[in-house]
Amino acid sequence: MSISVQVQTADFSVADEYQQLSRHSHCGAVVTFCGLVRELSNGNLHSMTLEHYPGMTEQALQAIAEQAQQRWQLGAVRIIHRIGTLTPNEQIVFVGVASAHRAAAFAAAQFVMDYLKNRAPFWKKEHSNHGEHWVQAKATDQQALQRWE
Amino acid sequence: MSISVQVQTADFSVADEYQQLSRHSHCGAVVTFCGLVRELSNGNLHSMTLEHYPGMTEQALQAIAEQAQQRWQLGAVRIIHRIGTLTPNEQIVFVGVASAHRAAAFAAAQFVMDYLKNRAPFWKKEHSNHGEHWVQAKATDQQALQRWE
């Protein structure tokens, strides 16, 4: 089982990440999730700044990946999260899971995203025509944890 | 909303498919699933042959993608399934979903795979040191449909 987490300003290549994940020869299932900067519905988003808590972030992501590994039989878990300034359509976060079975791969990828959304110390600030504002946490993200309890 | 399904002998590029899916500017979430030929536990799998029902296969995949589109708000659904002879670690099937929200993207991708496994007319035959044999359908694949009913 391989776990790898990374926090970086640079972009990442989903293609390269998928290549790595698909090399696990006993893993018949690879699930990837990629989160991208969405345009605001009014189309006015210029950019988004991602702040984080250096040191804690990496530990939090590692802990989430380890919890996933304890719950499901996985071949590999990969998490990448970007920080700094991002523009619409840029990639923010990547979660990739390789497993022997698709149910485990899907569940683990969702579990990682649900916990990342609630437990990893990242904060988004949006810059638009209306100025800048901190993104508010969503109740739906907190509710998403319930199914894993 | 774009739906695209394809049945082909040629391999596919997850990188290219991801690129296409991530271009939907109001979709902040892209989930991909890729199924690969697994080594048998005894390591003796030489190859696998995938037979299908030409004509019905494409319709079945299209219908599954449309059902997913009716259940969740999706930007794009892409399904690719290979036929012919495949060797260990080769890619068999790709399902990619782009959506505004990750919950919809994850659910739709799983829904498509669960229905594909039970409703799309493909059959696998394994060729190993022990001769050839048709893969048996798994009860777990049928049970996976229950959660969508």
Next chain:
Amino acid sequence: MITVLFFAALRERLQTPMQQLDSSRLPADPTAASVLSALQQESDSWRQELSRQDLLCAVNQQLCPLHTRVQPGDELAFFPPVTGG
């Protein structure tokens, strides 16, 4: 005439991918089940192979229950549980 296709293990065991069935061999208001019955008369081995409980049926390329009505010109197919993906 009704065309019946077979796939995968069933195709191999019946030793043919296809069978044409004259509508005269079917009862009035025939269903997919009537077609299956008619095919089971072909031989002992066909009876055995076509009596498997897990066979799936498609009428005009749609999965259908056996009580589905069929008519001349339809394309039927019988096959084992699918194993793609």
Next chain:
Amino acid sequence: MITVLFFAALRERLQTPMQQLDSSRLPADPTAASVLSALQQESDSWRQELSRQDLLCAVNQQLCPLHTRVQPGDELAFFPPVTGG
């Protein structure tokens, strides 16, 4: 000495990313809640900002409930609900 870090909107409103707190300002057997109380004394605006019910707390870079024990040398952090991903 206990180091306290602030992030995101809270960092902006308190106008500092960090505050050092002398242990002498804390009660015996202090908890993260004791630290928070001490910080709330700094000013009216700090009292207001640090009284928000949704603040999260980390002790030594682990999310923790406010009743978590702290000791000199610990790194504490207070911040709004996280919004990454």
